[in-house]
Amino acid sequence: MADTKRLPLADGFPVLSELGFILRAPWRTGLFAYGFMFALVALTVFLLFSPSSDSSSPLLSGMVTSSSTADTYRSQLSSFFSFFFPNSSPSTATASASPPLPPSPNLSSPPSSYLSPRSENVSQPLVAKNHTPPPDLPSFPGRNHTIATTQPQAPNQTRNSSDPSTPSPPAKNDTVKAVESVPADNGILSNYTASLLKKHSNNNKTINTNSTVTVPVTGSTQEKVKDWAESLKKCDFFDGQWVKDDSYPLYKPGSCSLIDEQFNCVLNGRPDTDYHKLRWKPKDCDLPRLNGSDMLEMLRGKRLVFVGDSLNRNMWESLVCILRSSAKDQNNVYEVNGRQQFRGEASYSFIFRDYNCTVEFFVSPFLVREWEVPDKDGLKKETLRLDLVGQSCDQYKGADIIVFNTGHWWTHDKTSKGKDYYQEGSHVYGELNVLEAFRKALTTWARWVDANINPVKSLVFFRGYSETHFSGGQWNSGGQCDHEMQPIRNDTYLRQYPPKMVVLERVMKGMRTPVTYLNITRMTDYRKDGHPSIYRKRTPTAAERRSPLMFQDCSHWCLPGVPDAWNEILYAELLVKLNQKGQQGQPQQEKRPQ
Incomplete structure (x- = not known):
């Protein structure tokens, strides 16, 4: 053993001396020492030759990649500190740092810290x-x-995101x-x-x-x-059919507080909902779904005016609800006079302040002027001046888009009988056929449009007659439609085209001003299911409670409902006309002499 102690050192380590020490120790201690040395050597080899890019110990990684730049080293330290302090950030940035590369088209960029969620x-x-x-x-x-x-x-384009290296x-x-x-x-x-x-x-x-x-x-x-x-x-927008579409209506039933009680069938207790789920599908095309945000941009700085009877009020309220639901801030949509009910006044105007536009309605059920003359007893008698347009005409003649209508009031007893009611100048007709009176009235309207509306500035529309569906009587004689839950599917049950609309078409053909005819008569004739019927009031009168089925509205339409489709057609017509104006404008610009 003495000879062993005198052996020379190997590379400065007393190998044999240490070996002798181990051999003299108990065998269990020697076995533990060998095991510990083997584990230490194996761990060192693993860390040196198999570093992980996701390792939480970037210092060991730095030992291997000793040739990395200072920027890489700072990045490793940042990752190291972010592991322990995820809310901290480096206090300085390198001005010469290269911009991040665009992400791979197949892989998302790696997370900025080790605690952020893994990118898909x-x-x-x-x-x-x-x-x-x-x-x-x-x-x-x-x-x-x-x-x-x-x-x-382009790869170097600026991104709208808080992290420039990762698309959001x-x-x-x-x-x-x-x-x-x-x-x-x-x-x-x-x-x-x-x-x-x-x-x-x-x-x-x-x-x-x-x-x-x-x-x-x-x-x-x-x-x-x-x-x-x-x-x-x-495409003929008016030749088509109603199809079920679960993505409709355009706004949630009961959500628009601007709908008059008369049209608010849901709040009045109507239980069925299928009439909400129908959209109009022309045979030759698909109507564009009315995008309220797009239409508000279309109307920015403009006036859209409806002129006519309560059916145009039906259409006006529909459009106001559609646009209001798409407005950036609904608090900036209001009636100019603060009105919440829309019956009894001569006109109404909704302001969309964020778009500097208005959507207005002027009451003019005949489009010509209601008048009064003294009768034989000195009392006043109502007449209809067939030679004068409605009194409010000067208030809307400069509007950008005008939608006219008339029709339903011409079916009332006084107008349909035509006795001592129609007037031209100072002459009151003792009797005049209603179709002739209608022609005279529309001719007066047409002449006014030609003389007062600038077709370069304004687009003019005329919405046709909306069919009624009274059964067993008329609006004032117990007519009913409360049992109707589905539209007409068979064309043989549709009515003939109204003679008044034939008169209208003839008058429009003689006008100088272009007028687009929204011929909704046939498409509304299918929809006998869409009227308020008995669901026209929340609080019926005593007489209505005694005989609820005797007081029904089979003329107007529930909202949401059929008038929404009229507005989708109006929207499509506007898009077509704007496209036509664009095509007409560009060649004119090209033909100008240089």
Whole structure:
């Protein structure tokens, strides 16, 4: 053993001396020492030759990658501190740091700290959170999804996100906003058309489905936009059928406090709901679903005016509710005089302050002036001046869009019989056929339109006759429709086209001013299920309680309901006309001499 102690050292380590010490120790202690040494060597080899990029000990990683830059080292330290202090951030930044590379098309960028949730392996379009879709093109009825076409984004384009290295996925209810600029209109188009014609210059298209997808614009997409406009242009909006669509109505029943009690069938206790779930489908095209946000942009700085009887009030209230539900701030939508009921006054006007536009209604059930003359006993007698337009005409003649109607009041006893009622100048007709009186009245209206409305500034519409569905009587003689729960499906049960509307068409053909005829007569004839019937009041009178079925409204329409479809047609007509103006304006600009 003495010889062993005198052996020389091996590389400065007394190997044999240590070996002798171990051999003299109990065998269990030696076994433990060998095991400990083996485990230490194995752990060291593993850490040196198999470092993990996700390791929580970046200091060991730094031992291996000794050639890394100072920036990488600072990044490792940042990750190290973020593991223990996730809310802390580096106090300084390197001015010369390179901009982050764009994310891989197949992989999301790694999380910024080790405590952040793991990113999924899904690429997302670039979005700005809490944005609504730009008013570029109308939504189409489909399966409630939205496809927005945008120009592909360059890799070095700025992102609208708090983290520049990671694209932010849209929230569950967010929509994708196109990241591109709008080409200038070069002064070719009027202010009225500019907002909607940007849809075509942007080459954007929006369609309803269950998800939001971003598609790059290609030549084929541009052609589809043109084809869509042409398909609407050639489509007869009024030849079609009612189809069930569970995505309707356009606003939640009972949600619009602006609906008159007369039309608010849900709050008046109507139990069935199928009449809400029908939309009008023309045979040759799909009507664009009325997008309230788009239409408000269309109306920005404009006046839209309805003129006529209570059926136009029905349509007006429908549109006010649709637009109000889409307004940025509903507190900025109000009737100019603070009115909450819309019967009994000569006119009403809703202001959409955020859009600087108004949607108005002027009461003029005949479009010509109601008058009074003294009778033989010195009392006043009501007449209808067939030679004078309604008294309020000067208040709306400068509006940007005007929708006229008349019809229902011409069926009342006084007008239909025509005895001592119609007047021209100082002459009161002892008797005049109602169709002739109607022709005279519309001729007076047409001459006023030609003389007072500027067709370059204003678009003029005339909405046709809305059919009634009284059974067993008329509006004042016990007519009923409360048992009707489904629309007419067989065309043989439809009525003949009203003779008054034939007169209207002849008058409009002789006008200089273009008037678009909203011929809703046939489409309303199908809808015997859509009237308020007995659900026209919350608190019926004593007589109505005694005989509730004797007092029914089978003329007007529940809201939401049929008038919403009229407004969708109005929306489609406006889009077609704006597209036509855009196509007419551009060639004129090109033909100007240089």
